[in-house]
Amino acid sequence: MCDLWRETTLKPVPQGAIPQQIRGVLREAPVAEWIKLYRRAESTPSPLPTFVPSPSPSPVAAGPQNPLGTILPTVNQLRNVGIPLAVLAVFLALAVGVVVAAVRRFRGTRRTL
Numbered sequence: 001m002c003d004l005w006r007e008t009t010l011k012p013v014p015q016g017a018i019p020q021q022i023r024g025v026l027r028e029a030p031v032a033e034w035i036k037l038y039r040r041a042e043s044t045p046s047p048l049p050t051f052v053p054s055p056s057p058s059p060v061a062a063g064p065q066n067p068l069g070t071i072l073p074t075v076n077q078l079r080n081v082g083i084p085l086a087v088l089a090v091f092l093a094l095a096v097g098v099v100v101a102a103v104r105r106f107r108g109t110r111r112t113l
Helices: 017-028 075-112
Strands: none
Touching: none
């Protein structure tokens, strides 16, 4: 029951000050004036659904099988694993190529000295 923007204190309040403040406020204004209910519409009881058994669907026949089976990866496997792995392999190959070229270059200059 404090107005933080007006009545904030850094000191501890005396024993029983907060309940006394609450009693004083309740004497001044009834609680019903503080409460506001925002309703969209009046609540009406909705009818309960009745249970009507429905027939179970017949099993669906399996579609045509892919003749390649699981040899080729799925689209998700390509997107999540294959393509990022291929990009990483290309960068790794380029890095190895640069290192090999640098080693050959420095060995060639050392032999000529």
